[in-house]
Amino acid sequence: MRKPTRRQREADVTSRLTVRTESRPRQRAATVTMAAAIAAVAGLLVGCSESNGTAPTPETSAAAPVSASPSSPPLPGSSIQVSVPPAADNAVPGKVAFDPCFRVEDSLIAAAGFDAGSRERNSAEVTDFPTRTDVGCTFWRYADINGEVALTGALDIMTSTSTLADVTGNDKYQVIDSAPINGRPAAIYRMTEEIMMSSCYAAIEAPDGTLQIAVDKAPSAAVTPEPCEQIREVAEIIAPALDS
Template structure:
C-alpha cells in the first residue's frame, strides 16, 4: 500500500532490518474469497475482535527482536481482517479481490490490504504505528485537515501513481485509505480523489471507537 509514502516515513530504518522483519506471510494469492465467520482470531493484532478468518488473510506476528526493542505501539487495527465485505462493496470495490499487501513488522509496523474496482482502480488500506502528526510533517504543503465521523484525519493528493489518501488517527497511529486510478479509469474520467471522502466515511467505523 502507499509504497512511496511509507518509504519516506521509514527512510531512517536500516534496509536490512526491514527486509528481515517484514514478514508478510499473507502476501500470497488465494483463489478462495474470504468469508466472515463467527469465531474470533486471537492474535495480538485482532484480540477479542470478530474477523474474517481465511488463513491467507491473517496478519503476521508482531513479536520479534525489532518490535521488542521499539517503544512504538503494536498495530491493533488490521485492515485485511477487520473491514467487512459489506463496507468494501458499499465503497465501490470488489470484496472478492481482497488481498494482503506487503506487511512490515519492525520498529515501524504496517498492516496492509488491497482491493480492486475492475481494471479501473485500486483501494489500498494501511494501518500503521506512525502517528498522524508524523504524516502531517511529511506532507506540510500537500495536506488538508479533516474530521471523519468525529475522528481527526489528513487528506493528501499525490501524482496519479501515488493516488489520493486520507489517513485517520488511531490510538496506535493511523489508518490509511488510498485510491489509485489506472489508465482505464482515467480514460473514463475517474480521478483518484473522486469519492474518497465518502469511502473514508464508510470505512471509518471498522476501526472501532475504542481504537
Template sequence: MKLIRLGIAATLPIVLLASSCTSSDAGDPGSGSTTTTPAKPSIAVSVGPAPTQYNQGRKSVNFDPCVGVGDSVIAKIGFDPSSRKRMDQIHDDYSFIGCSFDQNGTVDGTTMTVRQLTISSTNITLDEFRKRDGTSSTVIQINGQDAIVHPDGPVSCFLETSGPDGALDIQLSIVQPHSAEQPCGNIKDIANVVQGAVSGK
C-alpha cells in the same frame, strides 16, 4: 503501497436476597452480570496472519483490517470482498498492517481491475503524517475527526486520520488505463464508511 519516509439489552428482574446470603452467592454464575463479546465481522475469504513486528521505540500495531473490516463494509464502498489480500509493511521502527481490495469494471469490453483500495493501521501518528506531508496535504473532517488528504502522483491518493494504533491509512489507486478519475476526489466518501466501521476498535 508506497513506503513511508521517516443491540438489544435484556432487562433482568432485580431479586432482593435475604440477609442470610453468604459470600458464595456472589460467585453464582446465575446471579452475576454477564460480559458480552462483540461479534467478529463476517469475512468470506480468510488471509494469513499478520507478520512479526519489530517497532523499536513504538507500540505494536494491534488492529488488523484484514480481520477487523468485514465484507459488508467493503461491499458498501463498491469493492470486491473476495479480492481481500494482505498488504503489510514491516520496518525496524514502525509498521503498517493492512489489506487491499479490488474493484472491477468493463474497459473496451474487457472486465478488469479499475481501482484498488488499501486500508492499513499504523503506529505512525497523525501528527507525524502532518509534519511529513504538510505542504502537499489538505486538512478535512472524517466523521468529525481531523484527517489529511494528499495525492501520490496522478493516479493515487492517501488519507490519514486517527486510528486504533496511531493512524488509519487509506490509499485509493486508479489502475484503469486512460482514466480521467481524480482519486482524491472520491477518497473522502470511502474514508467516512471505513472510519465509521473501525471507530471504537
C-alpha cells in the same frame, strides 16, 4: 460478458496500472507497478514483507470461510468471507491492536465500490521495523469496459503507528483537506512528487496511530473517478470500522 484469462488480465494491468508510490507513511520511496503485485514479484518496497501478490479475477473471488487468526481474529458475528493469514512477526497484537484485514467487514468494502472477495494481505506491510509498524489489506476494483471485465484500481487499508502529525508535518505530502472523517481528526493528501497522480490517501487518527486508506486508479480507466475525488467518500465508509 467474457471474463479475462489470467494472461489477458496481467497484460492489461501491466499496460494500464502503473502506480507511483513515493514515501507513503507505511512505505519507503519506490516506483512500482500493480502488475508487480499481481505477478508476485518481490514486495513493493525494499525491506517490506511480501504478500501472495495475486489480484484475483472475478471468477476466483468466490467466498471462502474465514479462518480465525490467533493474533487478530474477526469479531464475533463479523462478515468476512475470504481468509487471509495473520500479520507477520506477531505485529498484531504485539505492536498494533487493529488489523484491517480482520476488522473491516465485506459490507464496507462493497459499499466503497471494491471487490470484498479480493481481500489479500498488502505486499507493503512493515512488521519488523523497530520504530514503525504498518499492517493491512488490499482490495481490487473491476469494471465492464467494452464487454470485458477489467481491473481498474485498488484500495489499500492499513493500520500504521505513524501519527497524523507525521503526515501533516512532512513536506513530501501535499495535504489537500484536513476536515475530520467520521468525527476523527484526519488529512487527505497525495505525494508531492507523484507524477502520475493516480493515487490519493487519507490518514485518520486512530488508537494505534493512524488508519491509512489509499485509492489507486488505472491511468486509462475513464470509468473510474479520480482518486482524490472519491477518497473522502471511501474513507467515510471505511472509518466506522475503527469503532467496531
